[in-house]
Amino acid sequence: MAAVYKSLSKSSSKEDKETESNGAVERKNKQRVLILSSRGVTYRHRHLLNDLAAMLPHGRKDAKFDSKSKLYQLNELAELYNCNNVLFFEARKGKDLYMWFSKVPNGPTVKFFAQNLHTMEELHFQGNCLKGSRPILSFDGAFESEPYLRLIKEVFMQTFGVPQGARKSKPFIDHVLSFSVADGKIWVRNYEIREVERAKGETGNDDGDEQQEKKSSKSGHKGGKDTDINLIEIGPRFVLTPIVIQEGAFGGPIIYENKRFISPNKIRAELRRAKAGRHVARMEQQREALARRKQLGLEDGKMKKDPAGLDTRDLFA
């Protein structure tokens, strides 16, 4: 009897505690990301990995992982480093890059094919930001439309979003990480937020924003009350095509598979075949031409002898 009472009271008190904690906004978003690649990455992939690692102060970069088939071993590795996210770069054939995002230990796992990589080193990006500042994550409206996109959004949020109070994070916000869906792919961009003096002619342009800013300035924030935001790209940029979502962490049933994704190997093979096709067609044509000539008795070098016996040697024999 006493045990029953105890358990009951315990559960009730637990509930109370939960509600209290909800009220007091004592929330902990503890994320750690294990960032690593397989063997056989190119320098570009490696630089992209480094860029992402630089952007994620809650990340833990590890040495190259040796296997491409036994990915479930990553679970143990992540546990070893106290990570609950894994960002794994799988390089195939020294050119194709697949990116795995996984929530360890309970899943899900999302596998992407990465294309159009541009690293931060490239000179056409002019922006810069603090190392480890928390980004604002900007998601396309399309991310709310489909369940698989919602799931991907959540995974990105936990992987790329620097948790509040992360160890090496900086207290100011100076970049936006944007994810957009277009053409069935996810396009990732990283922009610096640069606050510039608002031009005087522009004030009529967005009144709502202005008012908001006025409010905020009233609430006691100095600095940049009269500034507008400019975005300057920092890099890196890449495009991700979702391929597969698994329910577990590097395992489990497949709950999403993208039919529209065609493997780069297939595309390359197709190109090669098309190229070979031209040769085959030409040879075919040649063969046909030869056959036709044969039919007409025009085989080269073997003209038929005149049947009427009008050869000079015959005539003047």
Add this chain to the structure above:
Amino acid sequence: MAKKSATQSPKAGSKLKSQAVNGKSAEKKKDNSRRKSAKQPTVEKMVVDNEELEESSSEDEVPEANGKKEEPRSDESSEEDSGSDRDSSDGSGDEGFGHIDIEAIDDSESESELDSDGEDERVKITKQDDSEDDGEGEDDEEEEIDVDELEPEDEEDEEQIAAGTRVRQTINNKEALLTSLRRFALDTDPKTVPFAFHQTVVSSKRTEDSIPSVEDDLQRELAFVNQALEAARQGRALLRKEGVPFTRPTDYFAETVRSDETMQKVRAKLVEEATAKKAAAEARKQRDLKKFGKQVQVQKQLERAKQKREALEKINLLKKKRATNGSSTLGATEADDLFDVAVDNELNASGASKKRKSPGDGKGERNAKRQRKDAKYGFGGKKRFSKSGDAISSGDLSGFNAKKMKSGSFGGGGGGKKKGVKAARPGKSRRKSMAAKR
């Protein structure tokens, strides 16, 4: 616990697959019954025990996924499998019909195994099953999904068949996706959770709608920037409202993502680009000017020709006038008439008004170079005999010096020279200087 479940999950999947292969229908019925019981408590269990949920949910989802996997092996045509896909996705879409639909799939499978007549018949059969079990609502839904999902996929199929590739299926198990999402999603309810907790902004509209063509880099990037800009504005407003520092103070220095070295390079490249652009613009301007200069020259020639023509016309006109009127009326002398003074006067009078005023009388200023040359070489006048002597030059005795004549050193006589007196005539430079002294 975490480790255990992590290692378990792939195993569980494979085990279930093999089961499904062995005894399909029997297994599924069992699953369905289990599924019914497992369906309701999933949400509560989630909080209580992850491991248990892992198992139960995987059992939930596996048969469906397997069902889809098996089908293309049994019947080859891809249209058929997409049709059954649709069925199963329906089943996963709404919980109430889950049980019935899987049976329908079973039926359809057995049908296709028995006789692979054609798709139409099979679809009819499944439809009948549905209507027997529960009303017309299901049918409508099926048709809707028909229109939405099948069209693009059919195209894909054709492409892929043409390409001769393995047919990749679209598995889109919405229910499983949502349960999985619920399991690990963070709470981002804007009412209870501060924005600074997650800093995530979902834009109101789809970015793809504002991209006319994905191939167009400029338009596409602009759309992305606009999306990010909206998010940045919104985020800044929200963060300020919550009192979270946003703007970096100017005296806050810390390590940046891109090193100073890289930024130096970027800046150098910018400068280089700017100068290159400037130089190109300059060159273009020069080219244009050249082209334009030629035009100006042509214009000027035309103008001159026109002027000349006008002048000639005027002269002719005047001559005619004078011829008709008679010279005596104007009171001009014979000589005037001879040299057309009146015409000249007329021309000058009309020309003076047109021409810009020139300094001096008629001639105008010569340019500096001409002036210098004139001073050096002379200008105008008779050139002939300019160096020969005349009365004036012979009368000019300024160069004569009696002493010099007496000294004998200068032009002492032909005899002296012959005797071999050296340096009778000084060198050229000395002669020159002597001439200058004189």
